[in-house]
Amino acid sequence: MAHSLLSGNEAIARGAxxxxxxxxxxxxxxxxxxxxxxxxxxDGVRAEWAPNEKVALEVGIGASVGGARSLVTMKHVGLNxxxxxxxxxxxxxxxxxxxxxxxxxxxxxxxxxxxxxxNYAAFARVPxxxxxxxxxxxxxxKAAFGLSEELDLPVLVRSTTRLSxxxxxxxxxxxxxxxxxxxxxxxxxxxxxxxxxxxxxxDLEQRxxxxxxxxxxxxxxxxxxxxxxxxxxxxxxxxxLVREALPEASVLKIGMTYPLPEQRIRxxxxxVERLVVVEELDPYLMSNLLAMGLIVDxxxxxxxxxxxxxxxxxxxxxxxxxxxxxxxxxxxxxPMLCPGCPHRGVFAALRAMDAVVMGDIGCYTLxxxxxxxxxxSCVCMGASIGMAHGLGLSGGAEGRPVxxxxxxxxxxxxxxxxxxxxxxxxxxxxxxxxxxxxxxMTGHQDNPFTGRTLxxxxxxEIDIEAVCRxxxxxxxxxVDPNLLKPTRTAIEAALVHPGPSVVIAKAPCALLTKERxxxxxxxxxxxxxxxxxxxxxxxxxxxxxxxxxxIDITLCVGCRQCVQVCKYGAIxxxxxxxxxxxxx
Amino acid sequence: xxxxxxxxxxxxxxxxxxxxxxxxxxxxxxxxxAKVAAAAGLDVKLAEVHGMSQRGGSVDTVVRFGTxxxxxxxxxxxxxxxxxxxxxxxxxxxxxxxxxxxLVTNSRTIAPLPVLIGDCQPSTGIEAAxxxxxxxxxxxxxxxxxxxxxxxxxxxxxxxxxxGLPFPVxxxxxxxxxxVPPKSVEANLAAFELGRRAxxxxxxxx
Ligand SMILES: Cc1ncc(C[n+]2csc(CCOP(=O)(O)OP(=O)(O)O)c2C)c(N)n1
Numbered sequence: 001m002a003h004s005l006l007s008g009n010e011a012i013a014r015g016a017x018x019x020x021x022x023x024x025x026x027x028x029x030x031x032x033x034x035x036x037x038x039x040x041x042x043d044g045v046r047a048e049w050a051p052n053e054k055v056a057l058e059v060g061i062g063a064s065v066g067g068a069r070s071l072v073t074m075k076h077v078g079l080n081x082x083x084x085x086x087x088x089x090x091x092x093x094x095x096x097x098x099x100x101x102x103x104x105x106x107x108x109x110x111x112x113x114x115x116x117x118x119n120y121a122a123f124a125r126v127p128x129x130x131x132x133x134x135x136x137x138x139x140x141x142k143a144a145f146g147l148s149e150e151l152d153l154p155v156l157v158r159s160t161t162r163l164s165x166x167x168x169x170x171x172x173x174x175x176x177x178x179x180x181x182x183x184x185x186x187x188x189x190x191x192x193x194x195x196x197x198x199x200x201x202x203d204l205e206q207r208x209x210x211x212x213x214x215x216x217x218x219x220x221x222x223x224x225x226x227x228x229x230x231x232x233x234x235x236x237x238x239x240x241l242v243r244e245a246l247p248e249a250s251v252l253k254i255g256m257t258y259p260l261p262e263q264r265i266r267x268x269x270x271x272v273e274r275l276v277v278v279e280e281l282d283p284y285l286m287s288n289l290l291a292m293g294l295i296v297d298x299x300x301x302x303x304x305x306x307x308x309x310x311x312x313x314x315x316x317x318x319x320x321x322x323x324x325x326x327x328x329x330x331x332x333x334x335p336m337l338c339p340g341c342p343h344r345g346v347f348a349a350l351r352a353m354d355a356v357v358m359g360d361i362g363c364y365t366l367x368x369x370x371x372x373x374x375x376x377s378c379v380c381m382g383a384s385i386g387m388a389h390g391l392g393l394s395g396g397a398e399g400r401p402v403x404x405x406x407x408x409x410x411x412x413x414x415x416x417x418x419x420x421x422x423x424x425x426x427x428x429x430x431x432x433x434x435x436x437x438x439x440x441m442t443g444h445q446d447n448p449f450t451g452r453t454l455x456x457x458x459x460x461e462i463d464i465e466a467v468c469r470x471x472x473x474x475x476x477x478x479v480d481p482n483l484l485k486p487t488r489t490a491i492e493a494a495l496v497h498p499g500p501s502v503v504i505a506k507a508p509c510a511l512l513t514k515e516r517x518x519x520x521x522x523x524x525x526x527x528x529x530x531x532x533x534x535x536x537x538x539x540x541x542x543x544x545x546x547x548x549x550x551i552d553i554t555l556c557v558g559c560r561q562c563v564q565v566c567k568y569g570a571i572x573x574x575x576x577x578x579x580x581x582x583x584x
Numbered sequence: 585x586x587x588x589x590x591x592x593x594x595x596x597x598x599x600x601x602x603x604x605x606x607x608x609x610x611x612x613x614x615x616x617x618a619k620v621a622a623a624a625g626l627d628v629k630l631a632e633v634h635g636m637s638q639r640g641g642s643v644d645t646v647v648r649f650g651t652x653x654x655x656x657x658x659x660x661x662x663x664x665x666x667x668x669x670x671x672x673x674x675x676x677x678x679x680x681x682x683x684x685x686x687l688v689t690n691s692r693t694i695a696p697l698p699v700l701i702g703d704c705q706p707s708t709g710i711e712a713a714x715x716x717x718x719x720x721x722x723x724x725x726x727x728x729x730x731x732x733x734x735x736x737x738x739x740x741x742x743x744x745x746x747x748g749l750p751f752p753v754x755x756x757x758x759x760x761x762x763x764v765p766p767k768s769v770e771a772n773l774a775a776f777e778l779g780r781r782a783x784x785x786x787x788x789x790x
Binding site: 003005030031033034109110133161162165166167168169237240241243244245306308309310311320321322323324325326327329330331332333334335336337338363366369370371441442443531534535537538539541542543547552554555578 | 605606607615618619622627628629630631632633634635636637638639640641642653654655656657658659660661662672673675676678679680681682683694695696697698699700701702703704705706707710713717725729733734
C-alpha cells in the first residue's frame with residue numbers, strides 16, 4: 001500500500017483495526033475524539049459512544065473478558081473518571097487484548113487542566129507505549145493488542161495534541177482477523193474480592209517483570225549514535241523536537257515508557273559525557289533516571305506547556321534566529337459563542353437576573369467571558385450541579401439566585417448523579433440543561449439524548465424531562481432558548497419553585513441548522529446606540545464609529561436573537577451577503 | 585538497534601504557516617497543501633489544533649515539507665510562507681515569518697470579541713504596517729463571491745498560496761477536487777483559479 005497522510009488519531013484507529021479490534025468504546029474529548037469517529041467507519045468493528053469514560057472502559061474490559069480485542073479512548077481528564085476500573089483491571093488482566101488510548105493536551109489548547117498521563121501508567125501499573133508520529137501510532141497501537149495478550153494486562157497508548165492532530169506519512173497494512181476467544185468463568189481472575197485480589201496483586205508483579213523484559217527488547221526503543229558529548233533520553237513527540245534542535249546529539253528514544261528499559265538506559269548513559277532528558281510536561285523520565293542513580297544534567301526545560309524546537313535549542317545554548325518585530329497592542333481573540341448559538345439566550349437571561357451560575361464544560365463555558373459574563377465556575381464535567389447545591393448550603397450567595405448550567409452531553413456524562421444528590425438531600429437547586437441536541441464542543445458527536453449512535457444507527461431518544469422526573473424532580477419544564485422572554489420567564493418560575501427544579505433549554509446547535517435565513521442589518525436612523533444587542537456577544541454585531549450597532553452580514557445567520565432585544569425595531573432583514581456586495 | 589539518518593535534511597524543509605480565525609477553513613486549506621506535498625513525493629508534517637479555538641478564536645496551522653521533516657511545530661522566525669486569512673491574525677503571527685519569507689493576507693478583518701463589545705479599540709494602521717513588511721493583499725471574500733460562493737474564501741487564499749510553491753497546478757486541482765464535497769468541486773476550482781490569478785498578476789512574487 002502507498003503512503004497515506006494520516007493524523008495520529010486516524011493512524012491509531014487504523015492500527016487498532018489492523019490488529020483485528022472488534023469492540024471499541026469512548027467518550028469524546030479533544031484531542032482524542034477522531035480516533036473512534038474514524039474506527040466507526042471501518043468494517044468489522046462495533047464502535048460506540050459511552051456516556052462517560054468510566055463506562056467506556058468498563059465496556060472495553062467486559063468485551064475483553066468476553067474474548068474480543070477491544071479499544072477504549074479518551075482525553076487525559078477522562079482517565080480521572082475511568083481511573084477506578086483501570087486500577088483494578090490490571091489485577092484481573094484481560095481476556096483478549098485491551099488497549100486504552102489516552103490523549104494529553106500540553107499547553108491546554110482545549111482543556112481545563114494539564115495532566116501527564118505517564119504518571120497514571122506508573123501509578124496503576126499499566127504498560128505504556130508513546131508514539132512519536134503517525135507511523136508509530138499505527139504500529140504501536142497494532143502491537144499493543146498482542147502485548148496486552150502476552151502480558152495479560154491492559155496496555156496504554158499515550159498520545160498528545162501534536163501527535164493526535166498532527167498528520168504525517170504512514171504506510172497502512174492489512175487487517176488480521178483475530179478469532180474471538182471463548183469466555184471463561186474464572187473467579188480467581190475476575191472477582192476481585194480481598195482474598196482473590198491479594199493473589200492477583202502478587203501475580204501482577206510477575207506480569208510486570210515480564211513487561212520489563214519486553215521493554216528492554218522493544219523495537220520501539222532505539223538508539224541513535226552521533227557525538228558522545230550530549231546524550232538525550234526522550235520519548236513521544238519530544239523526540240522529533242530533539243532531532244530538529246540537536247542534530248549533533250546522540251539520542252535514546254524510548255517507545256515503551258512503562259516499565260522503562262533500565263538496562264538500555266544505563267548502557268546509553270555509559271556512552272555519553274552529558275546525559276540529559278527532553279520531555280514535555282512532568283519530569284517523568286527525569287525522576288526515573290535519577291531514581292536509578294544516574295547523573296542527569298538538568299537542561300532547565302519548563303514543565304508547563306508545550307516544547308518547541310527553538311525552546312529545546314535555546315536550553316542547549318543555541319542563539320535564537322533573527323525575527324521580524326512582533327506587532328504590539330493587537331486585540332486578543334478569544335473563542336466565542338457562534339452567531340445564532342442557542343446557548344446565548346439562557347445566559348442573556350441569567351446575566352439580567354444577576355444569578356450566581358455554577359457552570360460546566362462545553363461550548364457554553366464561553367459565556368463566562370464578557371459581555372455575557374454569566375458563568376462563575378468551570379471545574380470538571382458535571383461539577384455544576386454538586387457545586388450549586390454546595391454553594392446553596394454555604395449561604396454565600398446572600399439571596400441571589402443560584403443555578404447550575406450544563407449541556408446535554410455533560411448531563412449524561414455526570415450530571416445525573418449530581419441531580420440525584422440534590423433530590424436526595426432536599427436541595428433546592430435550579431438546574432438548566434442546555435440541550436442543543438449534540439455534543440458540540442468536541443465537534444458534534446451524538447449522545448444518549450440525540451437518538452442516534454456513533455455508527456449511524458437510531459437509538460431511543462432518551463427524554464430528559466422524563467429522566468429528571470424519574471430522579472424525583474417535580475418541577476421540570478422545557479423552553480426554546482432562541483425565544484428570549486419565555487426563556488427568562490421559565491428560569492424565574494423554576495427559581496421560585498420550593499424544591500429542586502430543572503429547565504431544559506432545547507434548540508439545535510446553530511452549526512447543525514442547515515437552512516440559512518437571510519441576514520439582518522441595522523437601520524442607522526432607528527438605532528439609538530443603546531448597546532443592548534452588543535451585550536449578546538454575537539460575533540456578527542459590533543459598534544460603528546458613532547457607537548451605533550452594525551451587523552456583519554457575512555457572519556449573521558438570521559437567528560433573530562438581537563431583534564428581540566432591540567427596543568427600537570432597528571434590526572431588519574436584508575439580502576444574502578454575496579447579492580449585496582459582500583461584507584462591509 | 586542503532587539508526588543514523590541524514591541530518592542535512594533539516595535544512596531542506598519548507599515551512600508554511602496558515603493563520604486565521606476559527607471557522608474560516610484554514611484546516612481544509614492546510615490539508616490540501618499537505619496532501620499536495622505528499623503526492624509530490626516529499627515528507628510532510630502538518631500540525632493543527634481542533635477544539636475550543638475553532639469557535640472563533642485565533643488559529644494557526646503549520647505545514648512543513650521536504651526530504652525529511654522532524655518537528656511538527658515551529659518557532660518565531662522560521663516560516664517561509666505566512667498565509668493569513670484575516671488581517672489582524674496576519675499581524676499577530678507576523679514574527680513567525682522569516683525576514684526573507686513571503687506574506688500573503690486576506691484584506692478583510694473580522695473584529696475579535698473585545699473590539700465587538702467596545703472593550704478595546706480596533707487596531708489602526710495594520711494594513712500599512714503589513715504593507716511595509718511586504719504583504720500581498722487578496723480580497724478573498726470578493727473573489728469567492730465572484731466564484732459563486734462566499735464560503736470558498738479559504739480556497740481563494742489556497743490558490744494565491746499555490747503560486748509561490750513548487751508544485752504543478754494540475755496536482756493542486758486534483759487534490760482539491762478530491763477533498764471538497766462533490767457538489768462544490770466546480771465552485772472551489774473556480775475560487776482556486778481566481779486566487780491563483782490574483783497572484784499571477786504579479787502580486788505574489790517572492
Ligand atoms: C472528563 C472529560 N471528558 C471529556 C471532556 C471533553 N469535553 C469538553 S466539553 C465536552 C462536551 C460538551 O457537550 P455538551 O455538554 O453537550 O455541551 P455543548 O458543547 O454541546 O454546548 C466534552 C466531551 C472533558 N472536558 N472532561
